[in-house]
Amino acid sequence: MAAVPRTGALRPRVTRHWPAAVRPERIDLYRVVLPLARPLASARGVEAERRSILVRVADSAGLAGWGECPALTRPTYTGEWHRGAWQVLTEELAPDALADRPSPVRGHPMATGALATARLDLDLRGAGRSLAAAIDARRTTVDTTAVLGLASSIDQVVDRVAALVGAGQRSVKLKIERGWDLEPLRAVRSTWPDLGLAADANGSYTLDDLNRLRALADVGLLYLEQPLPPDDLLGHARLAGRIAVPVALDESATSPGAVAAALALGPIGAVNIKPARLGGVDPSVEVHDLVVAAGVAAFVGGMLELGIGRAAALAVAALPGCTLPTDLGPSDRYVADDVTAPFVLGPGAVLSVPDGPGIGVDPRPDRLAEITVDHVVLTRS
Numbered sequence: 001m002a003a004v005p006r007t008g009a010l011r012p013r014v015t016r017h018w019p020a021a022v023r024p025e026r027i028d029l030y031r032v033v034l035p036l037a038r039p040l041a042s043a044r045g046v047e048a049e050r051r052s053i054l055v056r057v058a059d060s061a062g063l064a065g066w067g068e069c070p071a072l073t074r075p076t077y078t079g080e081w082h083r084g085a086w087q088v089l090t091e092e093l094a095p096d097a098l099a100d101r102p103s104p105v106r107g108h109p110m111a112t113g114a115l116a117t118a119r120l121d122l123d124l125r126g127a128g129r130s131l132a133a134a135i136d137a138r139r140t141t142v143d144t145t146a147v148l149g150l151a152s153s154i155d156q157v158v159d160r161v162a163a164l165v166g167a168g169q170r171s172v173k174l175k176i177e178r179g180w181d182l183e184p185l186r187a188v189r190s191t192w193p194d195l196g197l198a199a200d201a202n203g204s205y206t207l208d209d210l211n212r213l214r215a216l217a218d219v220g221l222l223y224l225e226q227p228l229p230p231d232d233l234l235g236h237a238r239l240a241g242r243i244a245v246p247v248a249l250d251e252s253a254t255s256p257g258a259v260a261a262a263l264a265l266g267p268i269g270a271v272n273i274k275p276a277r278l279g280g281v282d283p284s285v286e287v288h289d290l291v292v293a294a295g296v297a298a299f300v301g302g303m304l305e306l307g308i309g310r311a312a313a314l315a316v317a318a319l320p321g322c323t324l325p326t327d328l329g330p331s332d333r334y335v336a337d338d339v340t341a342p343f344v345l346g347p348g349a350v351l352s353v354p355d356g357p358g359i360g361v362d363p364r365p366d367r368l369a370e371i372t373v374d375h376v377v378l379t380r381s
Contacts, residue, residue: 022063022122024380027094027115028056031086031374032306034335040304041150042175042202047072050335051082052306053089053111054363057097057118065122065358068309069114070276077202078110078230078251078277085111090376098380109254110303113280117312120281121358130315130355135285137318141350145171145196145325146333147302150180157184158191169349171196171325173225177204181212185219196325200225203251207235210242217244222324223270223297226250233258237266246270250301253278256286263294270297270324275313277303284316292321299324307331307340311359314343318353326351339363339371 032052039048053069069089075081088111096103097115105112124134132138146164151157161172174184176199188197198221205213205227216224223246228235230251240247246269253259253271255278262268271291275284284300291298300317303309310328317326328351331342340361343351354360 022059022119022126023100024057024097024119024122025060026058026380027098027378028058029086029089029094029376029378030054030056030368030372032339032368032371033373034337034371036304037332037334037336039149040147042177042200045074045076046149047304049073050304050306052309053082053086053114054306054308054339054368055089055094055114055118057115057122059122059126063122063126065118065120065125066308066362067114067117067119067121067312068276068305069110070303070305070309071110072304078254080108080110084108086374089115090378094378098378109279110276113276113278116280116282117275117359121312125358128357130357131281131312131359132315132318132353132355135281135315135319137315137353138320139318139353140355141346141352142314142317142322142328143171143325144169144329144345144349144351145173145198145327146329146349147173147175147200147327149175150177151184154184154187158187161188161192161195165192165195167349168345168347171198171222171349173198173200173327175199176201178209178212182215182219185216185221189219196222198222198225198248200250201227203227203229207239210239213239213245214243221245223248225272226252230254233262233265236262236268240267240269246297248272250274251277253287255279256283256290259287259290263290263296268296270299272301272327273298273316273322274301274303275316276305276309281312281316285319288316288319288321297324298322300326300328302327302329304334306335307338307343307361308359308363310343311340311354311361314351314353315359337367339367
């Protein structure tokens with residue numbers, strides 16, 4: 001088995017010097033629903049609307065921080081899902097935070113990360129410091145790649161890519177699955193020989209598909225994301241040593257420990273750092289540092305976040321080791337009217353990293369009221 005290319009030994013994350021944690025006095029939980037601009041189809045199902053949970057944490061002076069839990073409607077991407085995350089936040093995590101006690105909850109990283117991000121946002125706003133500055137993310141813009149869901153025809157794929165390229169997009173990623181892979185990828189590559197192109201399988205293949213996966217090398221992919229099921233770290237290591245396409249981990253990268261194990265097993269080509277899936281900013285920075293130490297590429301993937309989650313993820317995407325384009329896109333690619341001021345693409349298909357205090361954005365009160373279907377207020381007793 002080939003060794004993982006390294007720029008240095010694997011090491012623990014350098015401790016980040018966050019401001020001292022402020023005691024939360026009130027936590028507001030908002031369950032919001034709004035339609036997606038276009039349903040996103042992948043090998044794990046179709047998402048037609050965005051159900052998300054926004055977390056607001058306030059101190060005794062009324063200063064507030066925000067986080068977002070973008071767990072999907074059904075437990076098809078990971079075991080976490082929207083209604084379950086709502087229950088965990090309302091019944092476990094928020095009460096524990098208000099009581100100043102460590103939560104005994106295991107798992108549920110998206111719910112945990114939403115609350116942690118809201119508290120971090122509150123701390124940083126009080127210090128007048130941006131999240132990007134706090135994690136030493138110095139880039140002010142990040143390159144993007146556009147993600148295309150499974151389509152009904154090759155012509156539809158080509159038309160969608162043509163529209164994106166015409167709008168300035170320089171990189172795209174196609175969702176694929178067994179039976180819908182080589183043909184759409186070849187159609188895109190033959191039409192745009194110089195376009196950055198990647199593929200995301202969402203765990204829909206096995207090692208029995210080795211020959212078909214080997215054929216993807218002819219397409220010239222930047223990487224093949226999550227070809228095998230999430231728990232098959234050994235299979236991914238074996239596959240990465242047998243195909244000429246860099247293998248990227250997404251659903252398998254569940255924690256810093258899982259990423260460290262994957263890096264030790266074999267020649268992984270890239271890691272998708274999703275702050276929501278990893279449980280917030282802190283473990284995301286830890287994974288970033290592990291990946292950099294191993295000499296492996298990284299990028300930040302999207303979870304169909306609204307503006308709150310996108311702002312936090314963009315700070316992580318601006319870290320120096322995130323050398324591949326981020327999946328995070330402009331607001332209007334996902335929803336007609338975001339809960340925050342919209343994120344828009346700049347020239348060259350880049351997104352600006354918020355530089356205001358904390359995550360740098362706030363919900364618009366009128367829009368938040370329009371899309372909220374449930375609102376729970378918890379206070380310190």
